[in-house]
Amino acid sequence: MPKLTDTQTLILSRAANRPDNLAMPLPEGLHGAAAKMSVSTMIAQGWLEEVDADMRNGEPLWRETGDGHATTLVVTDAGMLAVGIEPVVVKTMAAVRNRAAEKASSKIPTLTPTPRSGTKQAEVIALLQRPEGASIGEIVERTGWAPHSARGMISGVLSKKFGLAVTSAKQADRGRVYRIDQQSI
Incomplete structure (x- = not known):
């Protein structure tokens, strides 16, 4: 087993005991340059890995990459072994993450939402299903929305x-007239 500092042992042990194997949040009092140095060392050793953070599920952030993405830290197989834990859980969570990423990248919706009747959405759909369709002006007049809201709805x-x-x-x-293609319904 490699020689770990107390901080490294604490980070890896906590991550190993979390069901999602996240190393975040870091221990209390570890922040700034000390956190960066400790995490950088563990990444270089192969004990931690940066992965895209799932913001919808509220995963804690390690850093923002600058291109609108955020990352979090996950313990690797080597990190699990460094603290004496069998890495089966890590492999399971990696498979779950991969499946979630594939599902998110797929264009096939899992549930098909349906509009409620009697709503402005339903009114707009009815307008667009007519053979003559509807212009933005007609949608705005019927719904009371601003033109940009009508375009956003479409x-x-x-x-x-x-x-x-x-x-x-x-x-x-x-002007510009919008119609719903009847074959897409």
Whole structure:
């Protein structure tokens, strides 16, 4: 077994006992340059690994990478062995993380959301399902929304969330007219 400092032993032991094998949060009082030096040494030794943080599940952050991503620290097989723990749990959590990443990168939604009847969303869908479709002005008039909200509803909710194929065409008398492709329903 390698020679570990008390701080390294504490970080690795805590991470090994967490179900997700996260090394974060670090022990109380360890921050700044001391935390960076300790973690950098453990990463160099192969005991910790930086992985993308799952912000939706509230994983604690180690650092932000500057490109809008955040990372957290996970104990590796070598880190588990360094504190005398069998790394089976690490392999299981790695498999779970990989499955979650594959699922997130897949464009196939797991649940298909449906709009509630009697809502403004349902009104907009009804307008766009008409053969003549609807312009942003008509949607704004019917719903009372601002034009940017109507466009956001079309691109964000209808296209991305509900997976409806919304087409648009410019008409001389009405401006840009949006329609839901009936085959996407």
